[in-house]
Amino acid sequence: MKDGTLVVAGMATLAAGTYAFRLSGQVLRARISFPPRAEKLLKAAAVVLLAALVATTALTEGHGFSGFARPAGVLVGGVLAWRKAPFLVVVIAAAATTAVLRLLGVH
């Protein structure tokens, strides 16, 4: 680690800024009364964010493709979840599929 002070400053910036993001959404929400339809939209917005997070963490690594093993595992988990398999089964199956594919040389 080169410059300790600068690294600490960076860490403090990241920590404080992240806390500010976490707080500001709630503060806004407490000050504004949303009609029911807007409430629904805000919840849908969170689902859209989470879906985008699933897609990017499953399919990409850095700015490129993550390889086939990981999205294949997530896909198996997704199909099981859609068919109402228990959460435990979904998550273990996703990890196991990815691990087995890698064991077989698929990356």
Added chain:
Amino acid sequence: MSSIWRTLERGVLRDIALTCLAVFFIGLSYGAIAVASGFPLWVPAAQSVLVLAGASEFLFIGIVAAGGNPIAAALAGLMVNARHLPYGLALPDITGPDITGPDVAGRGWRRMAGTHVMNDESVVFALAQDDLPRQRAAYWACGLGVLICWPGGAVLGALIGSAVHDTGAFGLDAMFPAVILALIVPELRDRMTLRAALAGAAIALVATPFLPAGLPVLLALAAVLLLVRDHRDHRDHRDHRDHRDHRDHRDRRDRRDRAPAATLVAGGKPGEKPGECPVGAR
């Protein structure tokens, strides 16, 4: 805290425990990678407690280890974490003072702690519950679990170092997206939400090669416009009226103003209360 255990079904607690276990293992690799990149143990230890947002911490460590400026690395990490703002907007008053009590705005240390434990996992578990007491309980249980497991994993990983370097071999990297996906599937059974979610995912994927980390996911929010389209337009009734409820929706409304006229005349009940926000009307 004991009310968490009484409020949540055993199945939900078990799911939260499994999720926290996955977080622990990812934390192991985080600590190991940080130390292997030349950081002393206290860096991942402090980050994991104070930032408590995995993806941004990996990014910070990666950029600084590659010789980048730590402040620039922090800004990149903040871009990744900007999604916590819409999370806070989406949740009901979940960090309030009384976990099982009525919906009262929280104050003091509990609100401060509740804010800090907001993360993808605690938010998605909360959204998956049916009523406010369960939402609060799931949020706190998962949030506190992550608060223990993420730093715990990071410190242990930093101590045992390269022994846990390759979590890929166990498919652990597939666990995080699978956890989130499993929890949003019930929401996705609603056709409109599914459409918006798929569009958002596509936007994020297309943007990933070109934009810095974090931005593609935020850009996915544009897909929410798909859900706004069929709204009534109340322009004519509320021009020049600045109600504070409207502030948040102004840009969405502006966008809608440019939409084809056919979609705009769909609604518009003249007797509607003037204070009501157009986005909220159906």
